Amino acid sequence: MVNLLSDGNFKISWVPSVANVHAPTVAELTAGTSLEGVITPDGYKNKASTAPIPTSSLASTFDTEAAGRKKFDISLELMRQTLPDSVYALLAYRASGFLAVRRTVATATAWASTQQVGIFPVQCGQREESDAAENEVQKYTVPMFLTADPDDNAVVA
DSSP: OOOOOOOOOEEEEEESSOOOSOOOOOHHHHHHHEEEETTEEEEEEEEEEEEEOOOOTTTOOSEEEEEEEEEEEEEEEOOOOOOOOOHHHHOOOOEEEEEEEEOSOOOOOOOOOOOOOEEEEEEEEEOOOOOOOOOOOOOEEEEEEEEEEOEEEEEOO
């Protein structure tokens, strides 16, 4: 097997509406705004976590647990663009939409049926402007909060 590279293989879009997170349509995804061109190389963060449910009893001699609720901590670090910066305006505080993330096909490849994609219904938090720094572009980070159950392994219809 050959390792799949990250470079050039991410397509991330802000999509206004998705009827079914398990099977988004090509039309829904195409209606979105592509973000990968303004996200920094390490600026897509999506950390999955699972809360533990204690299952031990008074008779137990070990702490045992089961898998509980899942969570994704999502944020994007983006580069500011010259005005008007449409992505900056799009990802404003409390903006709601769907983050569509494809990780396995070349970025330039159009959305197509049968592609694997993550669909995350989210609301934007307060943008955090990065500190000024020499020899860097201006950047900002947008935290995102799940508003409904996502599907990180959906298939495009």
